Amino acid sequence: MLWLTKRRGLLWILFLTLSFLSISPAAFGQKFTFGVLAGVSLSDDFRPTTRTFLGGTTQHVSNASQWFMVGPVLELALPGQVSVEIDAIRRRIRSTTLTVLAEPIEFPGGITISSLGPFTAEGFTWQFSLLGKYRIDAPRVKPFVELGPSFLPQENRDQTGITAGSGVEIPLWRLSVAPTLRYTRWVNNDNLGGVRNQFQFLVGVHETSTSVRPRAFGRQLSLGGVAGLGLTNLLRDRFEPAFLSSSVSDSDTAMAGIMIELPLRERLSVEVDGLYRPEHLIDRAHLPDGSIQNGTRTAFITWQFPLLAKYRMSGSRVAPIIELGPSFRAIAHANAGNYSHYGITGGMGAATRVEGLRIAPAIRYTRWAADKRRFGQEPFPGTRLNQLELVVGFSF
Missing domain, CATH: 2.40.160.20 (Porin)
Known part of the structure; x- marks a missing residue:
């Protein structure tokens, strides 16, 4: 019965999503823009942490994540200076674990093992953000602020957070470049050594257009x-x-x-x-x-x-x-x-x-x-x- 409920829920969400996406943007006069987002993480995902087990064995955890991130971005302009942005950013989030044994293990032949590792554990790979944006109307350079939820999907332990950011949109030839500083507070990061506060510096790039149809490389x-x-x-x-x-x-x-x-x-x-x-x-x-x-x-x-x-x-x-x-x-x-x-x-x-x-x-x-x-x-x-x-x- 639980399986059937989940399946019906997925199909209902699917129906609503397709109903929204199947409406032409010309029907409500709004503009889509499609671009690329790239940047770096300004903070580690794991802080150096040591845990001691009963008997004296210790486990050391440290950060091993990639600092560079990149992904697509889709934005829908709403009336006024408001828009909605969806990001899918790829960055490998990893940690390294070294276990130091309380008593070394001795094997025949003089082989002694005093530690296990270090081993690198894969964590999350994709971060999805759904952000509401507000731009300040200005002749050329347009400051903006953004706020919304972010998600890190991972098996049965998805990570959820709130993301806030601020930046400026700068016209550059036929492109719009938007350097942004973002802060994310992860509300359920329970990993050993996991850092709840994250800072990122990102630069978004998309083609400027007055058409209600999204464009890339001059084509709709x-x-x-x-x-x-x-x-x-x-x-x-x-x-x-x-x-x-x-x-x-x-x-x-x-x-x-x-x-x-x-x-x-x-x-x-x-x-x-x-x-x-x-x-x-x-x-x-x-x-x-x-x-x-x-x-x-x-x-x-x-x-x-x-x-x-x-x-x-x-x-x-x-x-x-x-x-x-x-x-x-x-x-x-x-x-x-x-x-x-x-x-x-x-x-x-x-x-x-x-x-x-x-x-x-x-x-x-x-x-x-x-x-x-x-x-x-x-x-x-x-x-x-x-x-x-x-x-x-x-x-x-």
Whole structure:
């Protein structure tokens, strides 16, 4: 029953998202802008911390995060000097752990081990921010302030915070450059040595335009939403006969996200999608009477970013399409660094227009690279190499 409630909730959110994205910006006279955000972290994610266990063994934690960050930004201008901005910033947040043993371990041959590590643990990779912005009306340089929630998705321990920032927009030729100083207060950072207060310096760049349609490289972009269904399971099943236990994943999982399409020629374009796909790993116990009892459900969250070249064939109302290109994915899991993050995606479908709205269903196949093997062992749960998906794009 809980599974059904979650599924209905996801589909309802998906419906509202697609309803919003499928409305042409010309219908309400607002302007979209699409750009890039890059910058550096001005503070560490972990402070040097020491923890002592019973018996005298100590554990030392230090920061190992990347300082550089980059990602796309989408902004919707509202009436007056107000706008809404959505950021997806990529930066690897990591920590290093060194364990010093209270008593060294001695092995035959004179080998002595007094410490374990240091080991680097992968934390978060993507930060998503939803910010309201207010600009001060000025002839050229426009100061602004921004405020909103930020999220770091990671398995069952998502991190949530409040972000506030201030900066200026500076016109530079046909571009708008916006250096910004941001502060984030993470409200649930319970990691050992985790820092709750974060400062970042960012520079946003986007093309200036008076059109209500978003533009990039002098061409109008198509924005919209993507909804779909995974026709194959994302994770591999596992059976442990010695423990009479197994693990399986959800089937027919829903996915949803946004799409941006840039036309190149009359029938040729490039499409970038950001697809959110939640999956769950289900532990099961095999009882002596032959029955199976479901146990713990563990979240396994992925964000997939296919970058596809699309070709539309000629057609009167329905135009066949083919698409091909690389795919990248971010995995919100405790051992995300052990999983494959790239693959090749190909698809076939058709596109038609209904009163200005383009609808494009397609079947996509993705061949992912193999997961990494650490000390001869694959990560658990392991991902499947071959993925088949049914997706429907809605754009204007």
